[in-house]
Amino acid sequence: MVAYSDELEEVFNSALKSTIFINRDVLRPEYIPDELPHREEQISKLGAILAPALRGSKPSNIFIYGLTGTGKTAVTKYVLKRLYGKAIEIGSNVVPCYINTRQEDTTYRVIVRLAECIGLKLPFTGISTAEAYRRFLSVLDSRDSIMITVLDEIDFLIKKHGDELLYRLSRSSDELSHSRISIIGITNDLKLVDDLDPRVRSSLGEIEIVFPPYNAIQLEDILKRRVKTALNPKAINDAVISLCASLAAREHGDARRALDLLRVAGEIAEREGAETISTQHVYIALREIERDRVGELISTMPLHSKLVLLAIYNLTRNSVKTTTGEVYIHYRTLCMKLGIESVTQRRVSDIISELDMVGIITARLISRGRYGKTRMISLAVPEDVILNALSGDSYIESLLPRNR
DNA sequence: CGTCCACAGGAATGACGGGCGG
């Protein structure tokens, strides 16, 4: 008891006199800085396209492309905020509306959020999607506004529910006489356009803005600017910043990842009671971020997904690749051992796709000619990370290989 | 040069549980 308190006391004290952080939040992904370096071109282009809204005419629809962490969301929110400020200043009726369709991942929920932006409360459920849409449009039309709708991570909406909502929104002018809706679609999936109805494609892709990945030098610059307000200058050196930048640049120039790395490395250094962040801390952070991500992902998966993953794990030891058929056979023996029903191969095929999508495994489609077409499957994260995450589930624990 | 393997993956459908208006 006494020893325990003393330990705690020490933890608290060392946290209080943190020599690492000044303001840790500046390094968090949701923080939106006042300056967005290396995105000047995109900012002014977006601003120029949206400016007509201030005069009461509808800006063109826009499609924004760029991989994760290239500043799409930050730039869009920033421009929208400035536009809204200007609109209020000069008294024009512009309604911005930002929706992340990964969080609001059904047509209905998107409409509810749209309605909220114009101050209309719709029931969470109970009325049909068509009815919700009709109510939204009629209220919007009575407002005499230019509505600028940002649909972030729009690929999620399209993949799950198709482009119907986009089509209707893009044609909304026909049903509105006093208001207009502009759409800004943000996606990191460059192939997305292929899936779209040609009519939607032409009206939505009126203008496209591309956000290229940051290179290592730009990432370094971004980090340095943030570090000024985030970290104690004594706790950080250029080598560490360069390392974070280059690790993130390797992963398609993802600024979010660079910031995460630096923040987590700082947290690790702090936990150790170190006074400065070392490159070692960054490497530890790299593994920790990966482990957290995968652990979180796996722990929330349904039972059969975990079993399929375990089957893949068992079949791919010492970097051997496996196929869908092999996985299914092995998966079924696992189900037998647990005495539960197995799902069909069709379903397992989908589960494999899901695991591939979230990046836990790599499933590449190949044709072995006479020996059929299948997917070559291998793990995409370290084995111990998988094992660790799966052992969180007491139900399948008995199937895991004995350690040592 | 056509077959035919071993699946991929689309479409239709259903069981089930959760959440909310009435």
Added chain:
DNA sequence: CCGCCCGTCATTCCTGTGGACG
């Protein structure tokens, strides 16, 4: 509390296909 709507997991049935083999 009921009824309605929704999302999720799953099944059944199905058509499609790259390329080694014969």
